Amino acid sequence: MKYCRQCILPDTRPGVSIASDGICSACHGHEDKENKIDWAARAEAFQVIIDDAMARSDGYDCIVPVSGGKDSWYQVIKAREFGLNVLAITWKTPARTEIGQKNLDDMVANLGVDHLDYTINPDVERRFMKAAYEGVGATGLPMHMALFAIPIRLAVQMRIPLILWGENPQLEYGGNEIERLATKLDADWLAKHGCLQSTSWRDWVGKEGLSEQELAAYRVPENPGFDVRSVFLGAFFKWNSYENTRIAEEHGFSYQAGDRKTGTWEFADIDCDFISLHHVTKWQKFGITRAFDNLSVQIRYGQITRAEAIETVRRLGTQIPEEDVQKFCAFQGLPESWFWEVAEKFRNTKIWKRIDGVWQIPGFLIEDWNWGQ
Incomplete structure:
Protein backbone atom coordinates (compact mmCIF):
# COMPACT_ATOMS: atom_id res chain seq x y z
CA MET A 1 0.00 0.00 0.00
CA LYS A 2 1.13 3.51 -0.83
CA TYR A 3 -0.18 6.42 1.21
CA CYS A 4 -0.68 9.99 0.11
CA ARG A 5 1.98 12.17 1.71
CA GLN A 6 -0.55 14.98 2.17
CA CYS A 7 -3.61 13.14 3.56
CA ILE A 8 -3.86 9.56 4.85
CA LEU A 9 -5.62 7.80 1.97
CA PRO A 10 -3.91 4.76 0.42
CA ASP A 11 -3.96 3.76 -3.23
CA THR A 12 -6.17 0.78 -2.36
CA ARG A 13 -9.22 3.03 -2.00
CA PRO A 14 -11.33 2.90 -5.19
CA GLY A 15 -10.71 5.95 -7.38
CA VAL A 16 -7.56 6.96 -5.53
CA SER A 17 -4.20 6.96 -7.25
CA ILE A 18 -0.92 8.39 -6.02
CA ALA A 19 0.80 10.71 -8.49
CA SER A 20 4.57 10.98 -8.97
CA ASP A 21 4.60 13.86 -6.48
CA GLY A 22 3.31 11.50 -3.77
CA ILE A 23 -0.08 13.26 -3.60
CA CYS A 24 -3.33 11.38 -4.17
CA SER A 25 -6.02 12.14 -6.74
CA ALA A 26 -8.43 13.25 -3.99
CA CYS A 27 -5.98 15.91 -2.78
CA HIS A 28 -5.36 16.98 -6.37
CA GLY A 29 -9.14 17.25 -6.73
CA HIS A 30 -9.16 19.64 -3.79
CA GLU A 31 -6.45 21.68 -5.50
CA ASP A 32 -8.66 21.77 -8.60
CA LYS A 33 -11.48 23.17 -6.44
CA GLU A 34 -9.25 25.88 -5.01
CA ASN A 35 -7.17 26.84 -8.03
CA LYS A 36 -8.34 25.31 -11.30
CA GLU A 243 -20.43 24.58 5.46
CA ASN A 244 -23.35 22.51 4.18
CA THR A 245 -24.06 21.42 7.76
CA ARG A 246 -23.95 25.01 9.02
CA ILE A 247 -26.39 26.17 6.35
CA ALA A 248 -28.69 23.20 6.94
CA GLU A 249 -28.70 23.82 10.70
CA GLU A 250 -29.78 27.42 10.14
CA HIS A 251 -32.90 26.02 8.46
CA GLY A 252 -33.69 23.29 11.00
CA PHE A 253 -31.42 20.30 10.34
CA SER A 254 -30.35 18.59 13.57
CA TYR A 255 -28.08 15.82 14.80
CA GLN A 256 -27.06 14.43 18.17
CA ALA A 257 -23.65 15.72 19.29
CA GLY A 258 -21.44 12.87 20.43
CA ASP A 259 -23.55 10.25 18.66
CA ARG A 260 -21.10 8.79 16.14
CA LYS A 261 -21.10 5.20 14.94
CA THR A 262 -18.07 5.29 12.70
CA GLY A 263 -15.71 7.90 11.31
CA THR A 264 -15.28 11.35 12.86
CA TRP A 265 -18.31 13.27 11.56
CA GLU A 266 -21.22 13.42 14.02
CA PHE A 267 -23.40 15.06 11.37
CA ALA A 268 -23.04 12.27 8.76
CA ASP A 269 -24.45 8.76 8.31
CA ILE A 270 -27.24 9.40 10.81
CA ASP A 271 -30.33 8.56 8.73
CA CYS A 272 -30.10 4.77 8.68
CA ASP A 273 -28.98 2.04 11.07
CA PHE A 274 -27.52 0.06 8.16
CA ILE A 275 -25.42 2.78 6.50
CA SER A 276 -22.47 2.16 8.84
CA LEU A 277 -22.22 -1.40 7.46
CA HIS A 278 -21.33 0.07 4.07
CA HIS A 279 -18.02 1.11 5.65
CA VAL A 280 -17.22 -2.08 7.58
CA THR A 281 -15.74 -4.15 4.76
CA LYS A 282 -13.50 -1.27 3.68
CA TRP A 283 -11.19 -2.67 6.34
CA GLN A 284 -10.97 -6.12 4.76
CA LYS A 285 -10.99 -4.86 1.16
CA PHE A 286 -8.89 -1.69 1.29
CA GLY A 287 -7.23 -1.57 4.71
CA ILE A 288 -9.03 1.62 5.73
CA THR A 289 -11.86 2.66 8.01
CA ARG A 290 -14.46 5.41 7.60
CA ALA A 291 -12.18 7.67 9.65
CA PHE A 292 -9.57 7.63 6.86
CA ASP A 293 -12.10 9.33 4.55
CA ASN A 294 -13.34 11.90 7.07
CA LEU A 295 -9.92 12.83 8.41
CA SER A 296 -8.43 13.20 4.93
CA VAL A 297 -11.14 15.74 4.10
CA GLN A 298 -10.39 17.57 7.35
CA ILE A 299 -6.71 17.73 6.39
CA ARG A 300 -7.64 19.30 3.05
CA TYR A 301 -9.83 21.85 4.83
CA GLY A 302 -6.87 22.77 7.02
CA GLN A 303 -8.63 21.68 10.22
CA ILE A 304 -6.01 19.16 11.33
CA THR A 305 -2.50 18.05 10.42
CA ARG A 306 -1.61 14.71 8.91
CA ALA A 307 0.09 13.72 12.18
CA GLU A 308 -3.06 14.56 14.14
CA ALA A 309 -5.13 12.48 11.72
CA ILE A 310 -2.86 9.47 12.17
CA GLU A 311 -3.09 9.79 15.94
CA THR A 312 -6.90 9.96 15.70
CA VAL A 313 -7.02 6.76 13.64
CA ARG A 314 -4.83 5.07 16.24
CA ARG A 315 -7.14 6.20 19.03
CA LEU A 316 -10.39 5.24 17.28
CA GLY A 317 -9.29 1.81 16.09
CA THR A 318 -11.55 -0.09 13.70
CA GLN A 319 -14.82 1.34 15.12
CA ILE A 320 -16.94 -1.75 14.53
CA PRO A 321 -20.64 -0.74 14.76
CA GLU A 322 -21.62 -3.81 16.76
CA GLU A 323 -25.21 -2.73 17.39
CA ASP A 324 -25.85 -2.09 13.69
CA VAL A 325 -24.37 -5.48 12.79
CA GLN A 326 -26.81 -7.04 15.26
CA LYS A 327 -29.77 -5.14 13.76
CA PHE A 328 -28.81 -6.13 10.22
CA CYS A 329 -28.43 -9.80 11.13
CA ALA A 330 -31.82 -9.68 12.87
CA PHE A 331 -33.29 -8.14 9.68
CA GLN A 332 -31.78 -11.04 7.71
CA GLY A 333 -32.79 -13.66 10.29
CA LEU A 334 -29.19 -14.87 10.41
CA PRO A 335 -26.55 -15.12 13.16
CA GLU A 336 -23.80 -12.54 13.52
CA SER A 337 -21.26 -15.23 12.68
CA TRP A 338 -22.68 -15.19 9.14
CA PHE A 339 -21.90 -11.49 8.77
CA TRP A 340 -18.26 -11.91 9.76
CA GLU A 341 -17.79 -15.07 7.70
CA VAL A 342 -18.93 -13.17 4.61
CA ALA A 343 -16.68 -10.20 5.47
CA GLU A 344 -13.74 -12.58 5.71
CA LYS A 345 -14.37 -13.78 2.14
CA PHE A 346 -13.45 -10.30 0.90
CA ARG A 347 -10.17 -9.93 2.77
CA ASN A 348 -7.67 -8.59 0.24
CA THR A 349 -4.67 -10.89 0.49
CA LYS A 350 -2.64 -8.56 -1.72
CA ILE A 351 -2.31 -6.31 1.31
CA TRP A 352 -3.23 -8.59 4.24
CA LYS A 353 -0.72 -11.22 5.41
CA ARG A 354 -0.83 -13.83 8.16
CA ILE A 355 1.95 -12.99 10.61
CA ASP A 356 2.28 -15.13 13.71
CA GLY A 357 -1.25 -16.39 13.09
CA VAL A 358 -2.76 -12.88 12.99
CA TRP A 359 -3.92 -10.94 9.93
CA GLN A 360 -1.77 -7.82 9.49
CA ILE A 361 -0.98 -5.24 6.82
CA PRO A 362 2.78 -4.89 6.32
CA GLY A 363 3.75 -1.23 5.97
CA PHE A 364 0.49 -0.03 7.54
CA LEU A 365 0.18 3.68 8.23
CA ILE A 366 0.45 3.13 11.99
CA GLU A 367 3.44 1.02 13.00
CA ASP A 368 2.21 0.04 16.48
CA TRP A 369 -1.36 -0.80 15.41
CA ASN A 370 -3.15 -3.32 17.60
CA TRP A 371 -3.91 -6.11 15.13
CA GLY A 372 -5.84 -8.03 17.71
CA GLN A 373 -8.65 -5.48 17.92
Whole structure:
Protein backbone atom coordinates (compact mmCIF):
# COMPACT_ATOMS: atom_id res chain seq x y z
CA MET A 1 0.00 0.00 0.00
CA LYS A 2 1.13 3.51 -0.83
CA TYR A 3 -0.18 6.42 1.21
CA CYS A 4 -0.68 9.99 0.11
CA ARG A 5 1.98 12.17 1.71
CA GLN A 6 -0.55 14.98 2.17
CA CYS A 7 -3.61 13.14 3.56
CA ILE A 8 -3.86 9.56 4.85
CA LEU A 9 -5.62 7.80 1.97
CA PRO A 10 -3.91 4.76 0.42
CA ASP A 11 -3.96 3.76 -3.23
CA THR A 12 -6.17 0.78 -2.36
CA ARG A 13 -9.22 3.03 -2.00
CA PRO A 14 -11.33 2.90 -5.19
CA GLY A 15 -10.71 5.95 -7.38
CA VAL A 16 -7.56 6.96 -5.53
CA SER A 17 -4.20 6.96 -7.25
CA ILE A 18 -0.92 8.39 -6.02
CA ALA A 19 0.80 10.71 -8.49
CA SER A 20 4.57 10.98 -8.97
CA ASP A 21 4.60 13.86 -6.48
CA GLY A 22 3.31 11.50 -3.77
CA ILE A 23 -0.08 13.26 -3.60
CA CYS A 24 -3.33 11.38 -4.17
CA SER A 25 -6.02 12.14 -6.74
CA ALA A 26 -8.43 13.25 -3.99
CA CYS A 27 -5.98 15.91 -2.78
CA HIS A 28 -5.36 16.98 -6.37
CA GLY A 29 -9.14 17.25 -6.73
CA HIS A 30 -9.16 19.64 -3.79
CA GLU A 31 -6.45 21.68 -5.50
CA ASP A 32 -8.66 21.77 -8.60
CA LYS A 33 -11.48 23.17 -6.44
CA GLU A 34 -9.25 25.88 -5.01
CA ASN A 35 -7.17 26.84 -8.03
CA LYS A 36 -8.34 25.31 -11.30
CA ILE A 37 -12.13 25.60 -11.46
CA ASP A 38 -13.61 28.98 -12.39
CA TRP A 39 -16.53 28.97 -9.95
CA ALA A 40 -17.98 32.22 -11.27
CA ALA A 41 -18.19 30.69 -14.74
CA ARG A 42 -19.66 27.50 -13.29
CA ALA A 43 -22.36 29.54 -11.50
CA GLU A 44 -23.24 31.20 -14.80
CA ALA A 45 -23.43 27.80 -16.48
CA PHE A 46 -25.72 26.60 -13.69
CA GLN A 47 -28.06 29.54 -14.31
CA VAL A 48 -28.32 28.48 -17.96
CA ILE A 49 -29.32 24.99 -16.79
CA ILE A 50 -31.91 26.49 -14.43
CA ASP A 51 -33.36 28.69 -17.18
CA ASP A 52 -33.65 25.68 -19.49
CA ALA A 53 -35.37 23.59 -16.80
CA MET A 54 -37.90 26.30 -16.04
CA ALA A 55 -38.61 26.77 -19.73
CA ARG A 56 -39.27 23.06 -20.22
CA SER A 57 -41.09 22.24 -16.99
CA ASP A 58 -44.80 21.85 -16.63
CA GLY A 59 -45.11 21.89 -12.85
CA TYR A 60 -42.03 20.69 -11.02
CA ASP A 61 -38.78 22.22 -12.28
CA CYS A 62 -36.47 19.68 -10.69
CA ILE A 63 -36.10 16.62 -8.53
CA VAL A 64 -33.74 16.64 -5.57
CA PRO A 65 -32.95 13.18 -4.20
CA VAL A 66 -32.93 13.56 -0.41
CA SER A 67 -32.11 11.40 2.58
CA GLY A 68 -32.80 14.10 5.14
CA GLY A 69 -29.07 14.49 5.77
CA LYS A 70 -27.08 17.71 5.79
CA ASP A 71 -26.16 17.59 2.11
CA SER A 72 -29.68 17.00 0.83
CA TRP A 73 -30.88 19.89 3.00
CA TYR A 74 -28.24 22.05 1.31
CA GLN A 75 -29.30 20.84 -2.14
CA VAL A 76 -32.93 21.77 -1.53
CA ILE A 77 -31.97 25.13 -0.01
CA LYS A 78 -29.82 25.95 -3.03
CA ALA A 79 -32.55 24.89 -5.45
CA ARG A 80 -35.08 27.08 -3.65
CA GLU A 81 -32.66 30.03 -3.77
CA PHE A 82 -32.79 29.76 -7.57
CA GLY A 83 -36.58 29.76 -7.53
CA LEU A 84 -36.96 26.13 -8.56
CA ASN A 85 -40.19 24.28 -7.81
CA VAL A 86 -38.72 21.18 -6.15
CA LEU A 87 -40.00 17.65 -5.82
CA ALA A 88 -37.91 15.93 -3.14
CA ILE A 89 -37.67 12.16 -3.49
CA THR A 90 -36.40 9.68 -0.92
CA TRP A 91 -35.56 6.00 -1.18
CA LYS A 92 -36.82 4.84 2.20
CA THR A 93 -34.29 2.73 4.04
CA PRO A 94 -35.71 -0.30 5.86
CA ALA A 95 -33.77 0.89 8.93
CA ARG A 96 -34.57 4.60 9.11
CA THR A 97 -33.55 6.22 12.37
CA GLU A 98 -35.67 8.49 14.53
CA ILE A 99 -33.43 11.49 13.77
CA GLY A 100 -33.59 10.60 10.07
CA GLN A 101 -37.39 10.75 10.09
CA LYS A 102 -37.36 13.99 12.06
CA ASN A 103 -35.01 15.66 9.60
CA LEU A 104 -37.15 14.61 6.63
CA ASP A 105 -40.30 15.92 8.30
CA ASP A 106 -38.58 19.19 9.21
CA MET A 107 -37.16 19.55 5.71
CA VAL A 108 -40.61 19.34 4.14
CA ALA A 109 -42.11 21.74 6.67
CA ASN A 110 -39.26 24.25 6.90
CA LEU A 111 -38.16 24.38 3.27
CA GLY A 112 -41.62 24.15 1.74
CA VAL A 113 -41.25 21.32 -0.75
CA ASP A 114 -43.38 18.44 -1.95
CA HIS A 115 -41.91 15.08 -0.99
CA LEU A 116 -42.25 11.45 -2.07
CA ASP A 117 -41.05 8.71 0.30
CA TYR A 118 -40.49 5.63 -1.89
CA THR A 119 -40.75 2.34 0.01
CA ILE A 120 -39.59 -0.88 -1.62
CA ASN A 121 -41.01 -4.18 -0.42
CA PRO A 122 -38.85 -4.90 2.69
CA ASP A 123 -38.57 -8.57 1.74
CA VAL A 124 -37.14 -7.60 -1.66
CA GLU A 125 -34.71 -5.22 0.06
CA ARG A 126 -33.72 -7.96 2.50
CA ARG A 127 -33.02 -10.53 -0.20
CA PHE A 128 -31.21 -8.03 -2.42
CA MET A 129 -29.01 -6.86 0.46
CA LYS A 130 -28.15 -10.46 1.32
CA ALA A 131 -27.27 -11.24 -2.29
CA ALA A 132 -25.19 -8.08 -2.61
CA TYR A 133 -23.34 -8.66 0.64
CA GLU A 134 -22.56 -12.28 -0.14
CA GLY A 135 -21.79 -11.54 -3.79
CA VAL A 136 -19.67 -8.39 -3.67
CA GLY A 137 -19.33 -7.61 0.04
CA ALA A 138 -21.45 -4.46 -0.16
CA THR A 139 -24.65 -4.18 1.87
CA GLY A 140 -25.15 -0.68 0.44
CA LEU A 141 -25.30 -1.68 -3.24
CA PRO A 142 -29.13 -2.01 -3.37
CA MET A 143 -29.43 1.33 -1.58
CA HIS A 144 -27.25 3.10 -4.13
CA MET A 145 -28.91 1.39 -7.07
CA ALA A 146 -32.35 2.46 -5.83
CA LEU A 147 -31.47 6.01 -4.88
CA PHE A 148 -30.00 6.60 -8.34
CA ALA A 149 -32.71 4.80 -10.34
CA ILE A 150 -35.85 6.03 -8.59
CA PRO A 151 -35.34 9.80 -9.16
CA ILE A 152 -34.28 9.25 -12.78
CA ARG A 153 -37.28 7.06 -13.57
CA LEU A 154 -39.76 9.39 -11.89
CA ALA A 155 -38.23 12.40 -13.65
CA VAL A 156 -38.84 10.71 -17.00
CA GLN A 157 -42.35 9.55 -16.13
CA MET A 158 -43.39 12.91 -14.65
CA ARG A 159 -41.51 14.92 -17.32
CA ILE A 160 -39.41 16.82 -14.83
CA PRO A 161 -36.43 18.22 -16.77
CA LEU A 162 -33.72 18.42 -14.10
CA ILE A 163 -32.24 16.35 -11.27
CA LEU A 164 -29.88 18.02 -8.79
CA TRP A 165 -27.50 15.56 -7.14
CA GLY A 166 -24.97 16.48 -4.45
CA GLU A 167 -21.19 16.38 -4.72
CA ASN A 168 -19.21 14.88 -7.58
CA PRO A 169 -17.57 12.00 -5.64
CA GLN A 170 -14.63 11.89 -8.04
CA LEU A 171 -13.85 15.52 -7.30
CA GLU A 172 -14.22 15.12 -3.53
CA TYR A 173 -12.85 11.63 -2.91
CA GLY A 174 -10.60 10.72 -5.82
CA GLY A 175 -10.87 10.33 -9.57
CA ASN A 176 -8.85 11.10 -12.67
CA GLU A 177 -8.66 14.65 -14.00
CA ILE A 178 -11.48 14.19 -16.51
CA GLU A 179 -13.77 12.65 -13.89
CA ARG A 180 -12.95 15.38 -11.37
CA LEU A 181 -14.09 18.11 -13.75
CA ALA A 182 -17.31 16.36 -14.83
CA THR A 183 -20.58 18.16 -14.20
CA LYS A 184 -23.23 15.57 -15.08
CA LEU A 185 -24.33 12.22 -13.74
CA ASP A 186 -25.08 10.15 -16.83
CA ALA A 187 -25.31 6.49 -17.85
CA ASP A 188 -21.53 6.22 -18.25
CA TRP A 189 -20.98 7.56 -14.73
CA LEU A 190 -23.55 5.16 -13.28
CA ALA A 191 -21.95 2.21 -15.06
CA LYS A 192 -18.49 3.03 -13.69
CA HIS A 193 -19.28 4.56 -10.32
CA GLY A 194 -22.29 4.88 -8.04
CA CYS A 195 -21.06 2.12 -5.67
CA LEU A 196 -22.73 -0.43 -7.95
CA GLN A 197 -19.63 -2.66 -8.35
CA SER A 198 -20.05 -2.28 -12.15
CA THR A 199 -23.32 -4.22 -12.01
CA SER A 200 -26.86 -3.45 -13.12
CA TRP A 201 -30.21 -4.75 -11.90
CA ARG A 202 -30.06 -7.54 -14.51
CA ASP A 203 -27.03 -9.06 -12.81
CA TRP A 204 -29.12 -9.71 -9.70
CA VAL A 205 -32.11 -11.43 -11.33
CA GLY A 206 -32.36 -14.93 -9.90
CA LYS A 207 -30.13 -14.19 -6.91
CA GLU A 208 -32.02 -15.00 -3.69
CA GLY A 209 -35.02 -15.65 -5.94
CA LEU A 210 -35.23 -12.02 -7.11
CA SER A 211 -37.40 -11.57 -10.22
CA GLU A 212 -37.31 -8.88 -12.90
CA GLN A 213 -40.60 -7.53 -11.59
CA GLU A 214 -39.33 -7.33 -8.02
CA LEU A 215 -36.31 -5.32 -9.19
CA ALA A 216 -38.42 -2.70 -11.00
CA ALA A 217 -37.45 0.08 -8.56
CA TYR A 218 -33.76 -0.45 -9.31
CA ARG A 219 -33.99 0.06 -13.08
CA VAL A 220 -32.82 3.20 -14.85
CA PRO A 221 -34.89 3.91 -18.01
CA GLU A 222 -32.93 2.82 -21.08
CA ASN A 223 -34.99 4.62 -23.74
CA PRO A 224 -36.52 7.48 -21.78
CA GLY A 225 -38.17 9.49 -24.55
CA PHE A 226 -37.78 12.63 -22.43
CA ASP A 227 -34.56 14.53 -21.91
CA VAL A 228 -33.66 14.83 -18.23
CA ARG A 229 -30.53 16.77 -17.28
CA SER A 230 -28.84 15.18 -14.30
CA VAL A 231 -26.07 17.27 -12.72
CA PHE A 232 -23.88 17.45 -9.63
CA LEU A 233 -24.58 20.60 -7.63
CA GLY A 234 -21.03 20.33 -6.28
CA ALA A 235 -19.71 20.78 -9.81
CA PHE A 236 -21.12 24.32 -9.91
CA PHE A 237 -20.69 25.47 -6.30
CA LYS A 238 -17.71 24.62 -4.12
CA TRP A 239 -18.67 21.69 -1.90
CA ASN A 240 -17.87 21.75 1.81
CA SER A 241 -19.54 19.29 4.18
CA TYR A 242 -18.99 21.53 7.20
CA GLU A 243 -20.43 24.58 5.46
CA ASN A 244 -23.35 22.51 4.18
CA THR A 245 -24.06 21.42 7.76
CA ARG A 246 -23.95 25.01 9.02
CA ILE A 247 -26.39 26.17 6.35
CA ALA A 248 -28.69 23.20 6.94
CA GLU A 249 -28.70 23.82 10.70
CA GLU A 250 -29.78 27.42 10.14
CA HIS A 251 -32.90 26.02 8.46
CA GLY A 252 -33.69 23.29 11.00
CA PHE A 253 -31.42 20.30 10.34
CA SER A 254 -30.35 18.59 13.57
CA TYR A 255 -28.08 15.82 14.80
CA GLN A 256 -27.06 14.43 18.17
CA ALA A 257 -23.65 15.72 19.29
CA GLY A 258 -21.44 12.87 20.43
CA ASP A 259 -23.55 10.25 18.66
CA ARG A 260 -21.10 8.79 16.14
CA LYS A 261 -21.10 5.20 14.94
CA THR A 262 -18.07 5.29 12.70
CA GLY A 263 -15.71 7.90 11.31
CA THR A 264 -15.28 11.35 12.86
CA TRP A 265 -18.31 13.27 11.56
CA GLU A 266 -21.22 13.42 14.02
CA PHE A 267 -23.40 15.06 11.37
CA ALA A 268 -23.04 12.27 8.76
CA ASP A 269 -24.45 8.76 8.31
CA ILE A 270 -27.24 9.40 10.81
CA ASP A 271 -30.33 8.56 8.73
CA CYS A 272 -30.10 4.77 8.68
CA ASP A 273 -28.98 2.04 11.07
CA PHE A 274 -27.52 0.06 8.16
CA ILE A 275 -25.42 2.78 6.50
CA SER A 276 -22.47 2.16 8.84
CA LEU A 277 -22.22 -1.40 7.46
CA HIS A 278 -21.33 0.07 4.07
CA HIS A 279 -18.02 1.11 5.65
CA VAL A 280 -17.22 -2.08 7.58
CA THR A 281 -15.74 -4.15 4.76
CA LYS A 282 -13.50 -1.27 3.68
CA TRP A 283 -11.19 -2.67 6.34
CA GLN A 284 -10.97 -6.12 4.76
CA LYS A 285 -10.99 -4.86 1.16
CA PHE A 286 -8.89 -1.69 1.29
CA GLY A 287 -7.23 -1.57 4.71
CA ILE A 288 -9.03 1.62 5.73
CA THR A 289 -11.86 2.66 8.01
CA ARG A 290 -14.46 5.41 7.60
CA ALA A 291 -12.18 7.67 9.65
CA PHE A 292 -9.57 7.63 6.86
CA ASP A 293 -12.10 9.33 4.55
CA ASN A 294 -13.34 11.90 7.07
CA LEU A 295 -9.92 12.83 8.41
CA SER A 296 -8.43 13.20 4.93
CA VAL A 297 -11.14 15.74 4.10
CA GLN A 298 -10.39 17.57 7.35
CA ILE A 299 -6.71 17.73 6.39
CA ARG A 300 -7.64 19.30 3.05
CA TYR A 301 -9.83 21.85 4.83
CA GLY A 302 -6.87 22.77 7.02
CA GLN A 303 -8.63 21.68 10.22
CA ILE A 304 -6.01 19.16 11.33
CA THR A 305 -2.50 18.05 10.42
CA ARG A 306 -1.61 14.71 8.91
CA ALA A 307 0.09 13.72 12.18
CA GLU A 308 -3.06 14.56 14.14
CA ALA A 309 -5.13 12.48 11.72
CA ILE A 310 -2.86 9.47 12.17
CA GLU A 311 -3.09 9.79 15.94
CA THR A 312 -6.90 9.96 15.70
CA VAL A 313 -7.02 6.76 13.64
CA ARG A 314 -4.83 5.07 16.24
CA ARG A 315 -7.14 6.20 19.03
CA LEU A 316 -10.39 5.24 17.28
CA GLY A 317 -9.29 1.81 16.09
CA THR A 318 -11.55 -0.09 13.70
CA GLN A 319 -14.82 1.34 15.12
CA ILE A 320 -16.94 -1.75 14.53
CA PRO A 321 -20.64 -0.74 14.76
CA GLU A 322 -21.62 -3.81 16.76
CA GLU A 323 -25.21 -2.73 17.39
CA ASP A 324 -25.85 -2.09 13.69
CA VAL A 325 -24.37 -5.48 12.79
CA GLN A 326 -26.81 -7.04 15.26
CA LYS A 327 -29.77 -5.14 13.76
CA PHE A 328 -28.81 -6.13 10.22
CA CYS A 329 -28.43 -9.80 11.13
CA ALA A 330 -31.82 -9.68 12.87
CA PHE A 331 -33.29 -8.14 9.68
CA GLN A 332 -31.78 -11.04 7.71
CA GLY A 333 -32.79 -13.66 10.29
CA LEU A 334 -29.19 -14.87 10.41
CA PRO A 335 -26.55 -15.12 13.16
CA GLU A 336 -23.80 -12.54 13.52
CA SER A 337 -21.26 -15.23 12.68
CA TRP A 338 -22.68 -15.19 9.14
CA PHE A 339 -21.90 -11.49 8.77
CA TRP A 340 -18.26 -11.91 9.76
CA GLU A 341 -17.79 -15.07 7.70
CA VAL A 342 -18.93 -13.17 4.61
CA ALA A 343 -16.68 -10.20 5.47
CA GLU A 344 -13.74 -12.58 5.71
CA LYS A 345 -14.37 -13.78 2.14
CA PHE A 346 -13.45 -10.30 0.90
CA ARG A 347 -10.17 -9.93 2.77
CA ASN A 348 -7.67 -8.59 0.24
CA THR A 349 -4.67 -10.89 0.49
CA LYS A 350 -2.64 -8.56 -1.72
CA ILE A 351 -2.31 -6.31 1.31
CA TRP A 352 -3.23 -8.59 4.24
CA LYS A 353 -0.72 -11.22 5.41
CA ARG A 354 -0.83 -13.83 8.16
CA ILE A 355 1.95 -12.99 10.61
CA ASP A 356 2.28 -15.13 13.71
CA GLY A 357 -1.25 -16.39 13.09
CA VAL A 358 -2.76 -12.88 12.99
CA TRP A 359 -3.92 -10.94 9.93
CA GLN A 360 -1.77 -7.82 9.49
CA ILE A 361 -0.98 -5.24 6.82
CA PRO A 362 2.78 -4.89 6.32
CA GLY A 363 3.75 -1.23 5.97
CA PHE A 364 0.49 -0.03 7.54
CA LEU A 365 0.18 3.68 8.23
CA ILE A 366 0.45 3.13 11.99
CA GLU A 367 3.44 1.02 13.00
CA ASP A 368 2.21 0.04 16.48
CA TRP A 369 -1.36 -0.80 15.41
CA ASN A 370 -3.15 -3.32 17.60
CA TRP A 371 -3.91 -6.11 15.13
CA GLY A 372 -5.84 -8.03 17.71
CA GLN A 373 -8.65 -5.48 17.92
